[in-house]
Amino acid sequence: MRALVLRHDHASQPGLVGDRLIERGYDLTTLTVVPEERFHSPDVTFAFPSAAEWDLVVSLGAPWSVYDEETIGTWIAGELALLREARDLGVPVLGICFGAQALATAFGGSVEPAPFPELGWTDVQSDIPDLVSSGPWFQWHYDRCVLPPGAVEIARNVAGLQAFVAGRSLGVQFHPEITAPVLRAWLDLDGGTLCARLGIDPDELVSRTLAERPQALARTAELVDAFLDRIALPVG
Incomplete structure (x- = not known):
């Protein structure tokens, strides 16, 4: 089985989600939209492949906004x-953070600024806890999804929508894929400045992420398995 992973920036990785997909028998192909040298000028030209070539698509996060075409350009x-x-x-x-926002937009919803940034480990309220558990899940965003027509919201918190199902697809606002090395890479870029502005200790974020790893592995495996076994199944 073939899975396409859309990595929008060089510092992001499929992480724990990718590991579980491999364990489930998927062969991952990761495409990077914005290369490292264009991180601060991400309005690149990129040719996306056809979805027909894949059995699954995973769209990861990004440090930009889906609606900010002035910054990210036409890709x-x-x-x-x-x-x-x-x-x-x-x-x-499977859309993750920016990927969930892109999924919502593509399916007829939209994206808007969240009432406040979410950065760190938080709980969510889930209607289907054996698909999306209450967490904690790692958050790193300042936008939120507006539900597409026909989609079903399945998790939320005070910041807004946290997970939705649309047909055979799932969007999650949080980062089930997060690992400490990926977090350190984000902090080395613009993340450290964002933490300082929000009064967040980046070392504490990394320490918490390391401490959460055993539980995060289990939560993410449960999410990926439930997605594959219950949401992504063919209709009929």
Whole structure:
């Protein structure tokens, strides 16, 4: 089975989600949209493949906003087209943070600024705890999804929508894939400045992420398994 992983920036990785997909028999192909040398000028040209080439699409997070075309340029239109093609072909999508926001937008919803940034480990309120547990889950975002028509909200917190199901696809606002090395990479980029602005100790974030790893492995495995076994199954 073939899974396409859309990595929008060089510092992000499929992490724990990718590990579980491999354990479930998926062969991962990771494509990087914005290379390292263009991180601060991400308006690159990128040719997305056809969704027909894959059995699963995973869209990861990004430090930018889906709606900020002035910054990211026109490549977001190509990703939205890929996600819509995946829906039309019955290819399931797992959207994570920016990926969930792209999924919501592609399916007819939208993205808006959240009432406040979320950065760190937080709990969520879940309607389907054996799919999305209450957490804690790692958050790193300042936007939120507006639910697409026909989609079902399945988790939330005070900041807004945290998970939704749309057909065979699942969007989650949090980061089930997070690992300490990825977090350190984010902090080495613009994340350290963001932490300072919000009064967050980056060393404590890393320490908590290391401490959470055993439980995070179990939560993420449960989420990926439930997604594959219950959401991504063919209809009929």
